Amino acid sequence: MSDRLFIFDTTLRDGEQVPGCQLNTVEKIQVAKALEELGVDVIEAGFPISSPGDFKSVVEISKAVTWPTICALTRAVPKDIDVAAQALQYAKHKRIHTGIGTSEYHIRYKFNSTQEEIIERAIACVKYAKKYVEDVEFYAEDAGRTDNVYLAKVIEAVIQAGATVVNIPDTTGYCLPEEYGSKIRYLMENVKGIQNAIISTHCHNDLGMATANTISGVLNGARQVEVTINGIGERAGNTALEEIAMILRSHKEIGITTNINTQKIHSCSRMVSSLMNMPVQPNKAIVGRNAFAHSSGIHQDGVLKNRESYEIIDPKDVGIDDNAIVLTARSGRAALKHRLHVLGVELSQEKLNEAYENFLKLADKKKDINDDDVLMLVGKDRTAMHRIKLEYLQVTSGVGVQSVASVCLNIAGEKFEAAASGNGPVDAAIKAVKKIISRNMTIQEFLIQAIDKGSDDMGKVHMQVEHEGNSFYGFSANTDIIAASVEAFIDAINKFVK
Template sequence: MDKLFIFDTTLRDGEQVPGCQLNTVEKIQVARALEGLGVDVIEAGFPVSSPGDFHSVVEISKAVTWPTICALTRAVEKDIDAAAEALKYAKKGRIHTGIGTSDYHIRHKFNSNQEEILERAVAATKYAKRLVEDVEFYCEDAGRTDNAYLARVVEAVIKAGATVVNIPDTTGYCLPDEYGAKIKYLMEHVPNVHQAILSTHCHNDLGMATANTVQGVLNGARQVEVTINGIGERAGNTSLEEIAMIFKSHKEREIVTNINTTKIYGISRMVSSLMNMPVQPNKAVVGRNAFAHSSGIHQDGVLKNRESYEIMDPKDIGIDDNAIVLTARSGRAALKHRLSMLGVEMDQEKLDKVYQEFLKLADRKKDINDDDVLMLVGKDRTEMHRIKLEHLQVTSGIGLQSMASVCLNMAGVRRCEAAAGNGPVDAGIKAVKKAISNSDMTIQEFLIQAISKGSDDTGKVHMQVEYNGSIYYGFSANTDIIAASVEAFVDAINKFIV
């Protein structure tokens, strides 16, 4: 059996998605869940980019035990110094440095030439190697890099001390056969290639990230760089859950990972909730419909033999067909059990608070699902908000002018206002603007999503608000969609009102 190393970059590449930023406490929660999942490497951030990223790498290094903690840098000494400093508490630390190697990057990004870039690559690798033993080098835009030149770079950085060399399809341009052939070329034309591990890092711009990654592995790569739910820059990255289940399903390939697949579903829902990124219903492996069968022929086949139409057992990814159903009659133990299944652990005091909110929600809904539970846990993130929505009342109907009255708690000062609008949501937003005495903000994007089905369902609202030329993101979930909309607006405001 060949070991395939899983390098998770949810907390670095995944967190670069607009509106998905996490605070340090949330990053630690995800990192611990990734450790429980069995990932080999956690890319925790880009330390030189901001004090927040630096602090997060430090704290994640302290919080997890056995995975390697990786920090990203450019091929710049100050970046590498910052990464080494941030990793000082890591039990196993890795610096991930690199530079663009395609003609697009060499000529237009760096205004340079191949020889100079090669020298910079070697210098950065040697410098990082003096600070940590484990050095990964990335050849940015390797997907569009000439194979002969790429082989020269890979050979040189391995000679300089790189233990892993990352071959990213940065723009998601490659076709699977092209990317697989690129890895094969390196395996055959780099004399010292077996002194390091080749890694894949594929983006999904053309929908081929997973296919390219699989071809990379089949041609010799033994590390894959992935994210939970495939989140990441632009159209996203290769999905961790897809790669894990592909090789679990295709045992004949004799490639194994360290992933405990029964924890996939829980961490998928956790990341979706914390990052306010809904999982599309038809998403492979973890989507709501991944194991749903509506066709009569399919239903009949599955009832006779599950394997007629299912190549994976839902239990293998953590979906228990006999899961405890949460209702208003459920106790704390049932709620704690469900939270634990979703990778969320909490002390008794916090559990008691969440349980009281759970009972209120359960009185309004027939059944409580996993997204509802995670939404309840996430509500405590609003406790630190400077501006809080204390009261909202809306009047609306056919033939009536929509009116809304709100009361905000603004750092201890209560402000109440009312406004008319073109519908109840518009009225509520205008009332909030009056209460904070600021109307110079514009809603650029407004997305409402039902978690499941039913008129009593919890609705999620994602909002993008422009203020002073910058974009801020707000999120809320509530069984009252008007309340959720106003709460999301207030959440966005809290990002720029200080």
């Protein structure tokens, strides 16, 4: 059996299905190029028939990326496959990923069908996709809860029909590691022609076992893993790419290698987190900010004497400079440029100068500048193309005093002013914005999050705004939490006011 494991990244498809994490085409291309540098073998670029935006993204990613295989998802529907093939027309290496549910839950309740009919549909969709591309991957949705004997019949049939990769998803994250590994082993031992296809894992983290299940699948014969950066994905997420890559790197006795350049992991993680406005939990394995932090005195002493006392991974192996340059108000442009480079951000000289000026203003307000602060600084230019911008905000607030806010918005070059009172400074400021933007808008979710600790820290605001039955997501970061709240509200408004 091959000791090479193929990395199938679905950050741009399964990962992007998380509410509030949608990317535009330019951002998707940026992520795809980072994944190419990281060394992933397959990039699942989208679900082309789902929307014009997804279709366009698959087309443009196909043009922008050179050596990884570009994959497009479909249902077992001819029209889906037609559209996917069209979206992949510019890909240098292309794959259609098609399939159907195989568990009793799906067959009986989702499709109101029979096992025999499902096999027929599975064969038909693979043969139809094969007319367009040589590389066809078949997914047996909810394979984790599918009877092994029936699953083997389905997999054998689609391999005979021409499938080159067979995906065995634990769609609901239900399986135990031993159970999932046994399922892969059963297929390896009971499917005629299994040597003509690669078995792929696709595990979800509903019970916190996605990584364990994936590794169990690999140990039992799977040679492709479907993963996402930071483990993002629907519900509790998917298997994290960085965890699989570093498990195999740390456990060389397993004898299985990947093409991943692990030193690119940290910068890629930060890029995805920033673009998708989805913070990485501090204690997240490999890429969390505490992954290589030691607060216990005993641990600190042990690490200082010998790093391997408490660290099984060298931070440099995942692209973290453990001797990081500390940024203060006295740091120069070179220091800021170096830190941005470590974080995977490259700026033109003009953009660097602009970022440096903003950096100095922030450094005067904060005792120290962390990585998230730096990323927020360079990310703020994403609002440059907004039609509606906050020109100024003035708030009066205090104990025993009604909060009043005055707001000026720049809308397509024309300035509009309004004032309002409210139940607190944020409420007053939001009401003032609503006076100018006379639309029926409701805030459904309002999350304030400090990046680190301290009263001088930069705060991040995530906001979900409902308008005409649709939800729009806004985001901002600022040391002034009232300003960040208004900016996040305006960021959401910009997505439906044209």
